[in-house]
Amino acid sequence: MGAHQGRRERTRVRTDAAAASRAAAPKALTATHFRIFVLSALFLLAIYTVVGVARLERSGADSAEARAAGPAVLSAGLAARTEAVVARTDAALSAAGTLLARLPTAPMDAAEAALGAAKPAVRAVAVVGDDGVRAVSGDVQGDWTRAARAAAASGRSLWVGQIGRGAGGHTYAARSVTLADGRVFLVAVLDLTGALPQSDPASALLIATPEGAVLTAEGRGGVADSLSLKDALHTDQVSATPAAGVLPDGGQVMVAGQPVADGALVAVAATPGKAAAGALAPDRLIQLFSLLAPLGIGCGLALLVFLQIRKGESAQKAHAEAEKRFRVAVEAARCGIWEWDLDEDKVFMSDITATMLGWGGAGMVAGAEILERVAPDHRDRVRQSLESARAYGAFDVSFRVLLAGRNAVWIDARGQTSGEAGKGGYRRILGVMLDVTEERVTQARAQAAEVRLRDAINSVSEAFVLWDRHGRLLMCNKNFRAFFSLEAKLTKPGATYDAVRKFMRLAVKQEHAALDAGAGVREAQMDDGRWLQISERRTAEGGMVMTAADITAIKLQEEARRLNQEQLEEAVENLEHSQIQLAELARKYEAEKIRAEGANRAKSEFLANMSHELRTPLNAINGFSEIMVGEMFGPLGDRRYKEYCGDILNSGQHLLALINDILDMSKIEAGKMNLSFEPLNLEDVVEDCVRLVRNRAESTGLNLIVDLPELPEFEADYRAIKQVLLNLLSNALKFTPHGGRVTVSGERRRDITGDRLRISITDTGIGISEEDLARLAKPFEQIESQLSKTQQGTGLGLALTKSLIELHGGDLEIRSKPGEGTTVTVVLPVHQTGVLAPAAQVA
Template structure:
């Protein structure tokens, strides 16, 4: 806070100094850039601050003293109250315990037994904090003490508490009183009467021990208060001392600024300071004069600068945004700004972003130099050069100009193309030897170019590597250089050659056509043979597929009949419908026969379903189906099997999941996926099914925390009779058709199935069914699949 006051006082004195020197009534522009708008408010309130600071400091010290005194007084009262409560509770607890133990004290060795009973029945921390406990007999003589005080035993308790003390008369009703008040040995004491052979129990605690911590706290507070007051006095002295020094610094700053302004005016340059975050800019007086404006000791707004800047040269907003976002720290830009007379002045700005500790926001600080004259000279030179280059570019010949020292002056694109020169080599001033060393040389029929350089003029014909012909003419210039022009005469040189070449190409074309026709005849014959072989192989494949389908249909019928009998009779025997089997082994064998029969029947059903799908005889019976209801049914079916392995089955389905499809097929898909998840998940795992809807699809996701499979084996899943073997799946039998049937039934519904798995983590199967519920394009039909 003192530092802020110092800065305010310094700026105020500097403003007064400028007012006296220039008669100005405003703050200097550069200081405004750093301090506006809070500076004006602080400047106006500085005299008030000077008067308030000492008064506020005294008030603060007095308030602090009063607060600490009240706080210490309250602490003293609280400590006294807590000490009295502790004495009363200790005396009450000890009285009750000694009353119970009195009947067990012997007559012989009564004092020793009482001392032991007192030690055993003391409450926790009863003697801490300097507390003394005394037990007196019925005559009021001290018999036992804690801590043990042998010197006081046998003395009357009334003598220890003081003559005429109401504690010995009223006992517990007297409460906790102060004994020996006003003396050095003042203490708090309480007395409780006992029954039987015991007379009284007294608990005493010296006030010095009670208030020892409080006195230390008072000492620390006094020390802290004195130190705080001393620091505030030093800070007040430092504030007024620093304000005086700041006034002297302001005078030095004003003199230095005058010298800098004079130097900037002579050098046709100006200083600027741009607050990038707030868009406020300070200009030196020399910069105003360069633009023909009256110097102002004020801050320019962002809009004022943008209004006089040429929009084609610079965008100050974009520049500030780039500097703040990219972190660039330097700027070197040339742009135009409007002079007071309406003309444009070219300025070159060189600046650097500064983020000093004293500046809250980054500032772009630099100079602007008037480069209008240099820009005009450069523009005139560039215009003349462009006109000359346009002239030599418009000619169709290859043109090159060398100076008297055989250095390149200029050339056109035709010359560059002729010699295949890179752009980096055709710069002005490149030596002739360097150009020729890199250039692609034409095949010249006459003497080399170097032999003709000393002649006033020369001309020759040259044939290039690409077959073109040029007539090259070279002439000496007045300054000792030479110019070379190459004219393309290829049309004249090759007119007759083109006719002969055309005839040769026609002959070659006829020969190529004859060979192509022969190749086409051979390829046609090969295609006929391949078509015949394909037809034969297709017929064989169709016959084999038909035989397979008939075999599966026949064998399934033949196997189902005995299997039904095996399953039925084994179930009857397992349930012992006609009486006991006799041995537990028989029942175990019947159960194995029943389970094996069911497993074999499921395998046969899967094979038949897969055969129907492959043969295109699977029919989907379209109806309105609630997918959420199917999810709940499948969950109920799978849950008993999952509970046997302590697997948690979770299901979640959104509302309004009605779609058109075959209910049995959809149910079989989900059962197959959930059964696979339970089958390949270890005990204690989780299998989860989720159903939701988007604008275009119904999504069903089945995830498990099972063994998973390697990424390279994922593409093999959902193929008929394919199982990815590992240490876990070897113990789980199956036909390998569950996923294949699920994928096929999903595709028959017009949907898709995506499988993702990670070994040791689990598997995720994602089904997508169309909202429209359209069947596949082929529209195949047969009986609906039976549930496994």
């Protein structure tokens, strides 16, 4: 039964191979077809050349008669010559189109062939597709894309027209060719000057478009420099019937025209009436050469093409023989050959490949049948590799093949695409297959043994590393990397002993030989404080194995015993010294206590005296100066007296405020400041403070703004809070330049300490640098130096403000940037229960 099945499979695959050969047979006729196409194009070119020569002869014989017949005859002769130029161009473009259809990947060959066949009537040829200009041959840089679009819009098989005007414009002829990837246009730049013979000086010849644009012209009256029939002849339309016209120089002429190339062009002639005698005959020899030269060039190109075809066939034959020798060599090495047609999903297999996959012999099979024999869990991998090969050209995959009655076979398949990629990618893959079942089994066993060995090494608590006899690393465990702080990339197999040793030393603080442990054993202290006992021994093969055990616990016990002994001895010694020191400290403490109490009494007496001695005269100074400033008992006389009294009043008030600040600061530092807490409304306190400083703000041109929402009552000392706000407002007004703004705002917030009020005073003044913020709120600290200061003050305002806020259990926050202004925020608790400052509780 199995033998019959094998014979049936061999018969089927060989039948498929024969069918594939028959399918491929017509492709061998491609070279013959190409020869027929080239010969047909040459034959067509020859016919057009013969027709052109015949017309040239007829025009030469009838030239005198034609010139005598007037503009109608001249325009007819010009039309015939122009028609010959267009026909020769059409033949060249047709032949090039045939060549391009055969070799779409060689557009330059087609352009050069058309240019060589149509010279001198054509100056340049370009191949234009949807993706742009593919090739250009010739000495003219034309507007190829625009010409191709005009040809596509015309719908003609051969389009002739003009793109551009003046020196930058050209006459174009275009023919379309349909390729596999779309329609392509062969566009040529025409040179129609060859169609103009040497004319009578009294006449003029022109070739124009039906719209009246002059393509080329020759003759009298400046028509050669005209861009349109309107400029040249003062007429827009011409016909075969002569009509009156006017040359640019004012000469009166008769004008007649004939259509050319199915109306794509118009041949126009203008004469003063009857043809003048003695007109020069055209140079027929040159014109005859211009007709025969393209035919000769075409024959030469055809010969070159045939030689290239013969050379390609020889190369193909040599390639087939080399491929045959390659197959014999590969199969001798038990390597199977295969070729996969992705479009038809057919696979050709050699005998060895067929044996690997379970078929009886070489032949052609469907790709789906091969995939059925691939293990189910590997089929997607094979399909993905096929799609990747279609897109990128390389195929490399390993898979298992399940065969009936046999163990699974592992196969490595590698291949490369052949041919050019189409729209859908590459079509064919050629490659080899190897049976790697034994290698896979051996590799799996070796990997399993290596895994078990590595697991055993990694499970031990010691560090382990093995080097070969050349000093290269073979393996190590994770503890080795952890003990010496090594990265995984430094301990890859193959790393040298010296390189790894260099990084190991970076983690070692000190090391020395271990006592009573034998040769090759040493102790090392690591940078992180751990102690390792390192042992190095040679292997039988000349390599080296190193182990390292963590002995930190033992070292710590030894160190702890030593430290305990030293600490005990030091404690006994310190106890003896401490008794002497305590006696001396007790004596010094008593003396310092007596001195401090005396200083405190002296300070209190000094402050009391200052309060009485300074405030009494200041009250009199301030009172009398205020009476004098107000002129309560009549004018003082000279106005300068009033100014002097105002200065005395201001100085006295400043001195009194300074004394009050110093006394308040002293009370706070002594803990004797008395606060009286009562429910307060923030708006009332702010209103009182603003009323006191508003005149000062207006006099200095500042805008004082109060922006307070509805806030609850809070418990505080009225006088202290008023003093805090006055101090902050005074500072803001003092350091804000003319035209600035000072804003008082507030809000209520809840945090982990409870309800708190935030009162902010923001100004647009000079600001404070970050390094100066740390010095604020200290007694007698000022930002300006004594030599450069511009404002009066002792530096007690912020210090007193901060102390009063802290007595309320609050905080003072300052944010500022130089040149942008300052924001000072006072944070106060709404309720004082349980958060009173010590001084306030004493009071």
